[in-house]
Every structure is written in C-alpha cells, then in structure tokens.
Amino acid sequence: MIEVRGAVKRFDGFAALDGAGLTAEAGSVYGLVGPNGAGKSTLLRVLAGVCRPDGGTVLLDGQPVYENPAVKQRVAFIPDELYFFVSATVADMRRFLRSVYPAFDDARYRKLGAAFGLDEHKPLRRMSKGMQKQAAFWLALSLRPEVLLLDEPVDGLDPVMRRQMWGLLLTDVGECGTTVLVSSHNLRELEDVCDRVGVLHRGKTLLERDLSQLQDDICKLQYVGERAPEGLEVLHESASGRLRTLIVRGGAAAASAAAERAQPLFFDVLPLTLEEIFIYELGGEHYAVKDILL
Amino acid sequence: MRSKTSFFNRGIDRKSLTRYWPVWAAFLALWLLLLPTALTARRLYAEESGRWYDGVVTGFAGAPAVLIVFFFALFAAMAVWSYLFSPRAAAFYHALPVRRRTLFFTQYLTGLAFLAGPACLTALVTWVTELAIGCADGGRAVLVWLGAVLLLSLFFFSLATLCAFLTGHAVALPALYLLLNFAVVVIEYLVRVALTRFLPSVEVGSLCFAAMSPPAWLLSNSLSCGGTCYAGFPYLGWLAFAAAVLTVCALLLYERRHTESAGDVIAVPFLRPVFRVGAALGCAVVLGSGFFALLGGEQSRPLYVGCLLCGGLIGYLAAEMLLCKRFRVLRGCWKRLLPALCAVLALACMIAFDLCGAEKWTPAPGEVRSVTLEDSVFQAPDDISRVIALHHLALSENRRGGGNEASIEIAYRLRDGRSVRRWYRIGRAAADAGDPQTALGLCVEILNAPEAVLSRVLPRQADALSGITVCGSGGAERVLRPDDWDGLLAAVRADAEAGRLGRWPQPETDTWQLRTEYRAGGRYGSRCVCFGSGAAQVIAFLKNNGYWES
Numbered sequence: 001m002i003e004v005r006g007a008v009k010r011f012d013g014f015a016a017l018d019g020a021g022l023t024a025e026a027g028s029v030y031g032l033v034g035p036n037g038a039g040k041s042t043l044l045r046v047l048a049g050v051c052r053p054d055g056g057t058v059l060l061d062g063q064p065v066y067e068n069p070a071v072k073q074r075v076a077f078i079p080d081e082l083y084f085f086v087s088a089t090v091a092d093m094r095r096f097l098r099s100v101y102p103a104f105d106d107a108r109y110r111k112l113g114a115a116f117g118l119d120e121h122k123p124l125r126r127m128s129k130g131m132q133k134q135a136a137f138w139l140a141l142s143l144r145p146e147v148l149l150l151d152e153p154v155d156g157l158d159p160v161m162r163r164q165m166w167g168l169l170l171t172d173v174g175e176c177g178t179t180v181l182v183s184s185h186n187l188r189e190l191e192d193v194c195d196r197v198g199v200l201h202r203g204k205t206l207l208e209r210d211l212s213q214l215q216d217d218i219c220k221l222q223y224v225g226e227r228a229p230e231g232l233e234v235l236h237e238s239a240s241g242r243l244r245t246l247i248v249r250g251g252a253a254a255a256s257a258a259a260e261r262a263q264p265l266f267f268d269v270l271p272l273t274l275e276e277i278f279i280y281e282l283g284g285e286h287y288a289v290k291d292i293l294l
Numbered sequence: 295m296r297s298k299t300s301f302f303n304r305g306i307d308r309k310s311l312t313r314y315w316p317v318w319a320a321f322l323a324l325w326l327l328l329l330p331t332a333l334t335a336r337r338l339y340a341e342e343s344g345r346w347y348d349g350v351v352t353g354f355a356g357a358p359a360v361l362i363v364f365f366f367a368l369f370a371a372m373a374v375w376s377y378l379f380s381p382r383a384a385a386f387y388h389a390l391p392v393r394r395r396t397l398f399f400t401q402y403l404t405g406l407a408f409l410a411g412p413a414c415l416t417a418l419v420t421w422v423t424e425l426a427i428g429c430a431d432g433g434r435a436v437l438v439w440l441g442a443v444l445l446l447s448l449f450f451f452s453l454a455t456l457c458a459f460l461t462g463h464a465v466a467l468p469a470l471y472l473l474l475n476f477a478v479v480v481i482e483y484l485v486r487v488a489l490t491r492f493l494p495s496v497e498v499g500s501l502c503f504a505a506m507s508p509p510a511w512l513l514s515n516s517l518s519c520g521g522t523c524y525a526g527f528p529y530l531g532w533l534a535f536a537a538a539v540l541t542v543c544a545l546l547l548y549e550r551r552h553t554e555s556a557g558d559v560i561a562v563p564f565l566r567p568v569f570r571v572g573a574a575l576g577c578a579v580v581l582g583s584g585f586f587a588l589l590g591g592e593q594s595r596p597l598y599v600g601c602l603l604c605g606g607l608i609g610y611l612a613a614e615m616l617l618c619k620r621f622r623v624l625r626g627c628w629k630r631l632l633p634a635l636c637a638v639l640a641l642a643c644m645i646a647f648d649l650c651g652a653e654k655w656t657p658a659p660g661e662v663r664s665v666t667l668e669d670s671v672f673q674a675p676d677d678i679s680r681v682i683a684l685h686h687l688a689l690s691e692n693r694r695g696g697g698n699e700a701s702i703e704i705a706y707r708l709r710d711g712r713s714v715r716r717w718y719r720i721g722r723a724a725a726d727a728g729d730p731q732t733a734l735g736l737c738v739e740i741l742n743a744p745e746a747v748l749s750r751v752l753p754r755q756a757d758a759l760s761g762i763t764v765c766g767s768g769g770a771e772r773v774l775r776p777d778d779w780d781g782l783l784a785a786v787r788a789d790a791e792a793g794r795l796g797r798w799p800q801p802e803t804d805t806w807q808l809r810t811e812y813r814a815g816g817r818y819g820s821r822c823v824c825f826g827s828g829a830a831q832v833i834a835f836l837k838n839n840g841y842w843e844s
Binding site: 011012045048049050051052067069070071072073075077079081082083085086096098099100101 | 303304305306308309313380381382383384385386388389390391392393394396552553554563
C-alpha cells in the first residue's frame with residue numbers, strides 16, 4: 001500500500017508539494033490528476049525516492065521510500081522525460097538494470113520483447129519518442145515491480161499501442177497485484193482504468209476518492225422550466241435557449257427529487273465524466289477553466 | 295525492511311568503466327607513450343647508467359605528472375558525476391535501488407580507478423621495460439613515480455569531485471575547478487602588484503598563499519632532484535590529507551543535495567551569496583586591474599578605486615545572471631548588490647589608501663629576530679633598535695621622486711617566522727650625511743660601522759668561504775687562492791675599521807670590487823663590496839701576493 005501524508009517539497013522557497021496526501025491500496029490503479037504545476041510529477045518523484053520530502057511521510061507498505069534500497073527495488077518509475085545512456089540499446093539498458101535490480105525477470109523480458117516488437121539492438125536515440133516509451137515500459141515491466149509509478153505514461157503512443165500498454169498494465173495488476181500510480185492529463189483514459197482518483201492542486205490534495213464514489217457525488221441536471229430546483233449545491237450553471245444545465249454536488253437521486261419538486265417541463269440527470277468532475281472541482285479553487293465547458 | 299548497507303555497486307561501477315572508457319584509455323595511452331616508450335627510445339641512442347634512467351622516470355613525477363593528472367582528474371570527475379548535471383539522468387540514477395552513499399562511493403572509486411588503474415599498469419609495463427632493456431635499478435624510481443601519480447590523482451580527483459557537488463552544471467564544474475586551483479595565486483599576485491603601485495615600500499615578493507594553489511606550487515618547485523630523489527612527498531602527503539577532507543565534504547553535500555539542482559550553476563543554496571560576493575571581489579581585482587592598466591592610471595588612487603568598483607559590479611551581475619539564468623537581473627538584485635559593492639569599495643580603499651597600514655608598519659624591537667639593511671645583517675638588540683629607528687625616520691621623510699635620493703632596503707625576520715621586506719627612498723643631501731637625526735645620517739652611521747661592513751663581505755651565518763674574487767675597474771678579475779683568503783680578510787678588517795672600504799653610500803672613487811662566495815645552511819651565496827685607492831691594507835696585500843699589477 002502506498003501512503004503519503006502531508007508531503008511537503010520546496011524548491012527555492014516555492015512549495016511544489018504543500019501537504020499532499022494519498023492512499024493507494026495494493027493491487028489498485030490510482031489516477032493522479034491536476035492542472036499543470038499541481039505537483040503531480042514531484043509527488044511521483046518523491047514516491048520513487050528521487051527527491052527527499054521536506055516534510056510529511058511517504059511510505060510504501062509502511063516503510064519510507066527515500067534512501068531505502070529494499071523498498072526501491074520493488075518500485076519501477078517511468079518519468080515523463082525518459083533517460084537512457086547515450087548510444088545505449090534496449091539490450092544495454094537491460095544488462096545495466098539486471099545488475100542493479102535483483103528481481104529483473106529475463107523470461108518476462110523476452111516475452112515482452114515479442115509483444116513490443118522492438119529491435120533490442122537498435123540505439124534508443126535513433127528510436128521515435130513513442131518507441132522509446134515502449135522500450136521504457138518493456139524494461140520497467142521486466143523488473144517485476146510491485147509498484148509502478150507512471151508520469152504521463154502514454155504520451156506519444158499511438159492508439160493501438162496505448163490500448164496494448166494499458167492491457168499489459170491491467171494484466172499485471174490482476175495477476176501480480178501490482179499497484180499502479182499514474183498521473184495523466186488524459187482523463188478520459190484514466191476513467192477507464194483507475195480504481196481511485198486523487199486531485200492535486202497547488203501542491204495540496206483537493207480530493208481523493210474511489211472513482212465510482214466520485215462519480216456518485218456529483219451530477220449534471222438538465223431541465224426546462226420556470227422554477228429552478230431548490231436545495232441543491234450548485235457548482236455551475238449555464239443555459240442554452242430554454243434548456244438550463246446545473247452541475248450539482250450530491251447523488252443522482254437527490255438531484256432528481258429536487259427537480260421533481262420544481263415541476264419542470266422536462267428534466268434529466270446525467271453522470272459526469274472524470275474530465276468534467278476535474279474541471280468543476282477545480283473551478284472552486286479559482287481554476288481558470290470554470291466557464292470553458294457546457 | 296531495510297537492505298544491508300553496501301558501499302559499492304558493481305553494476306554501476308561496470309557501467310561507468312565501460313561507458314567512459316576513453317578517459318582511462320587516453321590516460322593509459324599517454325603514460326605508456328611517455329614512460330616505457332620514451333625509456334626504450336632513450337636506450338636506443340644512449341648508453342647511460344641505471345641511475346640516469348631512474349632520473350628520467352622520476353622526472354616524469356614532476357611537472358608532467360602534475361599537468362597530466364590535473365586535467366585527467368577533471369575529465370574523470372566530469373565523466374562519473376555527469377549524471378548530476380542533467381535532470382533526467384539525476385532522476386534515473388536516484389530512482390535506482392541504491393543509497394546515495396553507495397552511489398557516491400561507487401562513482402568516486404570508479405573515477406579514481408580511471409586514474410589509478412592506468413597508473414599501476416604503466417608502472418608495471420615500465421618496470422618490465424626497464425628489465426627488458428637492461429636499465430633497471432631496483433624499480434625504486436618507478437615506485438616513486440607511481441606514488442606521486444597516485445597521490446596527485448587522489449587530490450585532484452577529490453577536488454574535482456567536491457566541485458561537482460558544489461555545482462550543478464557541466465560547464466560550471468571545470469570553471470570552478472580551475473578557479474579553486476588558481477584563483478588564490480592570481481588574486482594575491484594582482485593585489486600585491488596594486489600594493490606596490492600605491493605603496494612603493496611594499497614588495498610583490500614571493501606569494502604567501504602559493505601553497506594554496508597546488509598546481510602552481512608543484513609546478514614552481516623543482517620536485518625531482520636526480521636519481522630516485524623526489525622532494526614532493528611531504529607536500530603530497532598534505533594534499534592526500536586535504537583529499538580526505540574534500541571527499542568527506544563532497545559526501546556530506548551529496549547527502550543533502552537536491553536532485554532538482556541539476557542545471558544550476560551553484561547547487562548548494564547557502565553558497566550562492568558567497569558565490570555572488572566572491573565573484574564581485576574576484577572580478578574587482580582581476581577586471582579592475584585590467585581596466586586600470588588599460589587606462590594607464592599610474593598612481594591615481596580614485597581611478598583605481600573606480601576601476602575596481604566597475605570590475606566588482608560586472609562580476610556581481612555576471613554571477614547573478616549565471617544563477618538566475620537570465621540577463622535581466624538588475625531590478626531584482628540591486629538591494630543585494632549594494633553590500634557587495636561596499637565590500638569591493640572597502641577592498642579597493644584598503645589597497646589604494648593603505649587602510650591596513652602596511653606601509654606605515656614598523657615592528658617592535660622584541661618582535662624581530664634579525665634585520666638586514668642593505669646586505670648587512672644585524673641580530674644584536676641595539677642594532678635592531680637602531681635599524682627600527684632608521685625605519686621610523688625613513689617613514690617620516692616619505693620621499694617619492696624629486697631626485698637626489700638614496701634607496702634603502704630593510705628586511706625583517708620576525709620571531710613568529712614571518713619575513714617582511716620594505717623599500718624606502720631617503721634624502722641624499724650631503725649635509726645630512728653627518729647628522730644621525732636624519733635618515734641618511736643614521737643609515738651612514740649604521741652601515742659604515744666596521745662590523746656592518748664586514749658582514750657585507752662575509753655574513754655571520756656563512757658556514758664556509760668558497761671563493762674570493764677581485765674585479766678591477768676595467769673588468770679584469772683575479773681569483774684568490776684559498777691560501778690567501780685569511781690574509782685578505784685580515785686586510786679587509788683593518789681597512790673596514792679605518793673606514794676605507796665598503797662605505798655606504800658608495801663613493802664614486804670606489805671602482806674596484808671584492809666578491810666573496812660562501813656556503814650557508816646548505817645554500818651558496820655571494821657578496822660584493824667596493825673599494826678605492828684608499829683601502830691601503832687590501833691593496834698592499836694584493837700587490838704583495840701578485841694579484842695587483844698597477
């Protein structure tokens with residue numbers, strides 16, 4: 001289990017993490033979302049043991065990650081900006097990683113090699129960004145990690161490869177109980193794979209819930225009528241002709257009941273996509289996209 | 295569960311060795327070319343003794359070793375610590391399941407192996423070569439060379455390692471390395487040059503802090519002294535101790551280093567103000583002296599202060615630009631700039647206006663072990679007090695140009711081990727010569743005393759006389775036989791006591807010279823006094839013994 005409580009990380013006085021926290025159960029996929037500069041990459045780097053947190057606790061199965069090789073052996077980290085040795089091939093990287101990670105699985109490496117179809121003897125710098133990303137996945141999954149930290153993992157991958165990548169990850173989660181912590185701007189994609197979502201903003205965790213719970217807690221109410229439904233916490237309101245749309249906090253049942261009491265000509269309660277939830281939750285935090293959608 | 299503590303990771307070590315092979319391969323190739331190959335080539339053309347070949351090998355432990363190791367230690371450090379300078383590489387290495395301490399020792403030992411491995415291999419090949427070509431003399435010279443190269447490698451690599459942890463940029467590392475190696479002597483030299491410009495009595499002399507610049511010290515001192523003799527080991531021992539301290543400092547910095555400092559010019563936050571002020575002061579002296587020389591300011595103190603302020607301003611802004619990585623920095627830094635410029639102003643005034651009182655300084659008689667005035671050495675307390683009194687008079691006359699002056703040099707050896715040397719110009723009016731209340735009069739009285747004259751012929755500290763030569767006004771020289779030395783010295787004493795020889799200031803009629811050569815404390819020295827036709831005893835002795843023709 002990954003547990004982060006009150007993590008603080010400052011860069012020259014600027015707090016990239018300012019009390020962030022998250023809890024990810026073993027064998028789950030955790031989506032980390034937030035606007036640019038929210039601290040997602042920093043949190044992942046802290047979790048990977050790259051940076052030392054200035055405050056708070058960062059634990060993996062109850063053990064601190066920073067300067068703890070026994071814990072770090074169980075973690076694979078694919079950053080947004082990949083690093084390979086100059087002129088190295090996948091085979092070179094494999095040799096190096098095998099000498100550092102005791103759990104490196106050669107059989108899995110060979111099996112994944114067939115799936116990815118990359119030439120392991122081709123210099124990585126001659127590969128496209130997408131192919132380099134595939135190589136990074138190939139090597140990371142060969143480490144047989146218990147925790148996989150992914151920062152914008154499918155950027156640069158074509159749709160077929162994205163699907164294949166998620167398939168491989170979810171297979172690992174299902175078969176090996178791998179915990180995946182993924183940060184991404186592609187919320188539609190996270191929506192399909194995440195069990196739990198955390199929203200970061202300005203270094204703080206705004207909310208953290210199971211995806212299903214999150215979707216149950218906010219809904220979109222559309223109606224045509226003279227009276228506005230009462231007793232609802234409205235996060236956003238807009239109109240298009242006679243059709244009015246409200247984004248309200250609370251479950252679909254409560255929104256339906258309130259709408260019925262207002263006796264509109266027509267009403268409908270719709271679930272929000274993760275992207276819409278992200279925008280409206282952050283709207284309350286003065287996020288500038290408040291009025292973009294709908 | 296924490297893993298067992300390990301201080302070395304073979305996987306990372308192997309990767310660094312294979313990845314940066316050009317560094318150690320070039321180091322090896324260079325030494326193989328210089329030592330075994332050079333020995334073989336010399337053997338082909340010369341039939342010399344084994345000791346001669348030992349001298350050749352030990353010679354390579356001097357300047358060649360210093361220069362080669364100086365640069366290759368930097369290259370090795372730039373290679374093994376290169377991951378610190380790229381954010382991606384830093385993230386990759388620090389995500390590996392190794393502690394920073396393990397990473398540090400692995401990379402440190404690997405970098406050291408880049409230098410030590412080829413050095414050991416070269417030593418082995420050289421020794422085998424010596425055996426093969428028949429010029430081996432026990433292999434001692436090879437061991438001396440190896441010891442020197444290993445100690446030099448240890449120091450220079452440790453220094454470069456510390457530089458790597460102070461900086462976060464691949465270009466900043468060599469810049470800081472060069473700066474730390476040479477800044478002290480360059481700045482001290484420039485300050486001394488400026489001091490002599492404004493304070494003529496103060497000498498440039500030998501640099502006090504030369505030992506703070508190891509390459510400059512090692513290159514300026516002759517370390518190889520023939521055969522297997524190598525004089526540099528005591529200093530190299532100190533450097534090895536310094537290397538251990540530098541390594542500990544580097545490790546402590548690494549354990550606190552922020553990964554995100556990759557790309558910063560100065561990676562340690564608390565050193566950034568030091569860097570700014572250091573750049574301001576350093577550039578003030580270096581650039582300011584350059585501006586002053588370009589403007590031909592001679593002895594204009596305000597101009598010098600202005601030049602130093604300009605240099606300091608440029609240095610501070612350049613440092614700020616490097617730290618902020620942008621050119622427009624003035625608006626954000628002017629508040630911090632003012633104290634730095636005040637420091638530069640204080641430094642400039644200290645140099646130009648002698649705020650430390652270097653020129654006006656005189657010692658208390660009790661502080662002085664001995665004093666030398668114009669080649670005459672005085673150790674008696676009374677004599678020392680009289681020279682100090684002369685020093686006071688010279689200061690009060692404070693002559694600078696204007697003609698009819700005599701120049702005197704006073705050099706003190708103090709009881710705390712320091713040496714202080716001063717030059718002064720004093721009035722040379724004939725009327726003053728007999729008045730001991732004037733600097734000239736007192737100087738004449740001190741220097742023309744018989745013991746003072748005799749000490750100019752043969753210093754008291756001389757262990758043995760090794761030669762006496764008499765030079766005529768036409769350039770003819772007569773070298774005296776050792777049998778005649780005592781007789782001549784007796785004649786010299788008689789003339790000195792009568793005030794007929796070695797008088798100061800030198801009369802125009804004293805056109806002949808008596809030059810003595812002596813040995814003192816293992817070193818050779820020489821002295822020269824002048825005499826004229828009035829030195830009756832000396833001339834008579836020379837005539838009687840066939841050294842004087844007309």
